[in-house]
Amino acid sequence: MTKEEVRLLSIALNKAQEESMKFANTEDGGTCNFDTPMINIKATKKQISQLEYRLEKCTWGLWKGWYFVEIPLSGQGNRRTRMAEAIARSLKNSGYETGVYYQVD
Secondary structure, eight states, rough: OHHHHHHHHHHHHHHHHHHTTTTTSSSOOOOOOOOOOOEEEEOOHHHHSSSSSSEEESSSGTTOOOEEEOOOOOSHHHHHHHHHHHHHHHHHHOOOEEEEEEEOO
């Protein structure tokens, strides 16, 4: 990942956070969950550390090698799911390979 690619990812993450906030005050019924947006990028620890939002590398299962996107989400039910999906959708629209890790508590 080049310095410019890190800069563009940082912009995309900020945009994704803004998109997720559109759902911050919506209903939060449903099952308690740990839904989290995911992104598939190749980056060094140093490059990841330069980002405003934390990315945590997944080391197991189907998501191995991907990163959990640690943008703050509010809620623990339907709202959290909508916010995670909004982040993944925004990052995808910015050209990244993304998905959502769904987990029910």
